[in-house]
Each structure stands twice: as structure tokens, then as C-alpha cells.
Amino acid sequence: MATLRSHTLIDADAELVWRVLSDAANVAEWFPAMSASTGDGDTRTVTLRDGSKLDEAVVTSDAYLRRFQYRVVGGDLAVENHLGTVDVLDLGDGSCLVVYGTEIEPESAAAAFDAAIGEAVANLPAYFARSRQV
Numbered sequence: 001m002a003t004l005r006s007h008t009l010i011d012a013d014a015e016l017v018w019r020v021l022s023d024a025a026n027v028a029e030w031f032p033a034m035s036a037s038t039g040d041g042d043t044r045t046v047t048l049r050d051g052s053k054l055d056e057a058v059v060t061s062d063a064y065l066r067r068f069q070y071r072v073v074g075g076d077l078a079v080e081n082h083l084g085t086v087d088v089l090d091l092g093d094g095s096c097l098v099v100y101g102t103e104i105e106p107e108s109a110a111a112a113f114d115a116a117i118g119e120a121v122a123n124l125p126a127y128f129a130r131s132r133q134v
Helices: 015-023 024-029 106-133
Strands: 002-010 034-039 045-048 051-061 067-075 080-092 094-104
Touching: 002 106, 015 080, 015 094, 015 106, 024 045, 024 051, 051 106, 067 094
Parallel strands: none
Antiparallel strands: 002 094, 034 045, 045 051, 051 067, 067 080, 080 094
16 A cells, blocks of 8 residues: 655644635645535545546544545545545644645555645645635
8 A cells, every 4th residue: 555645834724724624525626636526524526637536435524633534435546445634733823734644555546646635735825825815
């Protein structure tokens, strides 16, 4: 199983960042590799830019820890096992650290997931900077 991790510092309140990143249905708003997303507190479906769909189950949505976890449970990609974990850590100065970890099988899928997640995480500071200007 491949293990991936990306992280970024965000100059925004941890609670605000948590509310956005834990909103399962609206992940496509901040995740560039996705063109659409729908869901509720238990499941979501994401559509990737190439039209592929992934069905996901929400495993954890813990507002106290600011931890969101989900599993790919079906869809168009050959994913055998997957767990994504997003942690929002309050740095106590009005900023936060976002850590996005992923475990995935088969390992041959890791490079594509790593590129997509890395892009999403790298773009988070700009996403929150834009949202403050609106």
C-alpha cells in the first residue's frame, strides 16, 4: 500500500478552513482535479475532470479534532483500498496547518492521486485568500 502526504500553511482561521474542508458535498469547489461533487454526511460522489466518477464513504468527520476521513468505495477507477485523511491544525495565531494523508492500493494509482491531492493542497492558501476578498 502506498502512503502519501501533502501539507500547507493557510493564513485563515482553523474553524473556517475546517468548515470548508469537511463539507463533503462541496469538495469540488476547492479540489481542482474535480469538476463536480455531491453528497451528504455519509457518502459523496465526485466527478473528475476526465469524467471518471468515484463513490466515497465518509469515515470520520470530527469537528473537535478537525479531522475528516473518507474511503473510495466504488466508481470508475481501479482502487482496491483507500483512506484519505484531512487534518486542520490550529496554530493559535489565526493561521492553520492542513495535512492531507492518503493510503491507497494498488500502488500504481498512487502517482495520479498524489499529483491531484498535491495540486489541491498547494492551491488552498490562494483559495482562502480569494474567499476573504469576496
